[in-house]
Amino acid sequence: MKERLYIFDTTLRDGEQAAGCQLSTVEKIQIAKALEKLGVDVIEAGFPASSPGDFNSVVEVSKVVKEPVICALTRCLKSDIDIAVEALRFAKKKRIQTGIGTSDYHIKYKFGITRGEVIRQAVECTAYAKKFVDDVEFYCEDAGRTDNEFLAEVVEAVIEAGATVINIPDTTGYCLPEEFGKKINYLKHNVKGIDKVLISVHCHNDLGMATALALAGVENGARQVECTINGVGERAGNTALEEICMILKCHKQIGVDTGINTKYLVKTSRLVSNLMNMPVQVNKAVVGRNAFVHSSGIHQDGVLKNRETYEIINPKDVGADKSQLVLSARSGRAALKSRLKKLGIDVTDAVSIDGIYAKFIRLADRNRYITDDDIIAISGQDIKDVKSVSILKHKVSSALGEGAKAYLKLLVKGEEREAEATGNGPVDASIKALKKIVGDDMTLQEFTIQSMTRGSDDIGKVYMQILYNNNLYYGFGASADIVLASLKAYIDAVNQFI
Ligand code: KIV
């Protein structure tokens, strides 16, 4: 029987501290509901003493969340704890996290007090919080740079005062994973009462090691990991929830299990990214757009023979649609044949595939991105015969301050259909016209525009992600006209489910 590792999500507190990622109460509620569905054990909903807005968010999140524990952060101040108690009044299960800096950097430069005074305040605040809630977590800020002997003294004192969870943060992401693992091990063997409490690790990503640090903590006895969706957080961020959960799922020998329903990882990642207005790094482990995209011919050939040749995670396990092969100048015949087959273009004889491949490579060397429309054209087919939805005519007009108007004529499964719509800009108007034709029961989840080079005459690339029937579909469009590229991307996604 595997041991349980508790997932403490701090997207709404440490995650929201990331510059430019502030969330409103309504947005926090949306994320909290998604985190509950994902199966996190604890939601750190905010730092109520920091602002009336954050206080209100903790109140409202407490009202809607039933299963996870709701945690509120405080400094080692009775006034902060009073405010947290008030903010948590509706929570079904509640926790207060209080703490103080324990490294000499904090003691000397931030507080200008003695180590003895740190212990006195730590004990006083833990005992004070304990008067209001049973579940008290104590954090030793900058524990990563605190010497182990003093850290053990602080931890022993706060356990004595009633702490139930001990949080050991590497606040500056400074430690090496092995060193951090040894720190947890040291506490396990040198603190009286440590077996009665849960050890938590909270690691930052300043040297790109936040997940490795948390893992080292788990391997040495920590049974709670504090993490955020997409690894967002102060400065370079925190341990990414999706990474730690998938590491433990892929490496069963570690012997711990989380209660995370990993099928919701990608969806939750997109929600957080959209609401925080913080794009997910394309090559981000587990949830990045390229996490299951294979580009080189050798890899594509392998994946077509057996997905596991180049994938250690099944995309379906994290809620990503499927593995994808992109066509580029590095692709081989196997990927081209597979795409032709997917498009329903029947090319069986070697002579024709050689001919199409030669044209494809010439185009790919020039274009970098090859779309389905390109493949259809070089194989001598008509797009209308291959795709369920194709554009026949598209016109937009817009004027400064007056919004925009779009006219669209599509061929939908052989039938010509047209619509007009207005919107706050040409893309909005075009997509509204499209939805009038193909249906309104889909929502845009991600919309990214990139230019290929730098000039104003450049080709624009648009990536979109559409949610339809609870499934996510990716679409790609490229054109010198960015409105048309957007429309093409939307239609590319729609073609996958229509
Ligand atoms: O990084 C840190 O030390 C923190 C604490 C407040 C838990 O975020």
Ligand code: ZN
């Ligand atoms: Zn932190």
